[in-house]
Amino acid sequence: MINFDLENTLFCGQSFCWRKEGEFYVAVLNNKVYRINEKSEIEDPFLIHYLDMDFDYQLALSKIRKMDPFLDEAVTKCNEIHILNQDLWETIIGFILSQNNNIKRIEGLYDTLCRTYGNEVEEGYFSFPRPHMLKDVTEEDLRNLKVGFRAPYILDAIKNAQVLLSIEDKDDREADEILQSVKGIGPKVSSCIRLFSLHRLNAFPKDVWIKKIMKLMFEGKDESIFYPYAGLAQQYLFHYARLGYLPEV
DNA sequence: CACCAGGCCGTGC
DNA sequence: GCACGGCATGGT
Known part of the structure; x- marks a missing residue:
């Protein structure tokens, strides 16, 4: 219960x-x-x-x-x-999508990414795509999914996925630094990622x-x-x- | 038509 | 350092 x-x-x-x-x-x-x-x-x-x-x-x-x-x-x-305690990669992309956007539309875009690039783990249900499943995605592909100006930001996150996924055991300052080295991740998105996937409760x-x-x-x-x-x-x-x-x- | 949404980037000062 | 406009899209 x-x-x-x-x-x-x-x-x-x-x-x-x-x-x-x-x-x-x-x-x-x-x-x-x-x-x-x-x-x-x-x-x-x-x-x-x-x-x-x-x-x-x-x-x-x-x-x-x-x-x-x-x-x-x-x-x-x-x-x-x-x-x-959410998956780090899913949280990174989710909150890149969140900037200058509303929650309904963020959910829609998130779902579109799953349906377009994820695995169908059950009929009609798709996982969020891991970085390697996105390696050949182009900016045009993403813009066609209506992510708008966030397309190059998502591409930069994909390109830097490896270092991004290494922040789990970094301290707050270093994690922030790595996150914000990606285009489209600023202080707000970075703190969301630290809070909602790394459980950094002071973010x-x-x-x-x-x-x-x-x-x-x-x-x-x-x-x-x-x-x-x-x-x-x-x-x-x-x-x-x-x-x-x-x-x- | 305007303005807003879990912002950030580039530019200018 | 801070202020400002631009940015894709869809809703009100």
Whole structure:
């Protein structure tokens, strides 16, 4: 039985691969189709780690609640959201697609990449393509898939896939440096990748929503007030705001 | 028609 | 160092 908020976790904008199909949430991960819901007994070690079920969220959330009343409210409304341990490569491309884009369209582009270059692991279900499956892709190919100006960025990531996939055991500063050496990866995308695939909990992605909230609710302060759970706090603020709870300006 | 979306790049100062 | 326009696409 799942004892955290699965729906908020899967649809709070950290992942682009989950779909709702009937009573299940469905995604292709780890080269197979996963179908889960709130009643699922999660025993697969891959899923336990992916869903971050070994992390002490009771402790983290009790600390976060004490940091700020607005944040406390966000945790109350959004329940227990987990930070996923997603595949590094899939997260890199996913968040390159995210820039100056909206979540619906990011999901669509992500799905198109799977259908075009991934493996069909079950009829109608495609994996996200590994770097070697993309080695012959051209900019024109990608533009035909409607990724727009992100096409050369994706190509640069493919070209540098090997070094990109070596950042798992690098420290934050060096990981950031390697990530941002790729064209199209700046500070925001880099921090998303570190947070949502490497579980670097102090990474604090500053998108338009977060910038708005920080200005509105935490004027003059920065993410260090949320250490050592800045990334988790960020995700609550982001999701809470997107649900429509941003106070009127 | 405008403006926006989980930004970043190139240029100019 | 910071400010600005441009960028593909689709939605409102």
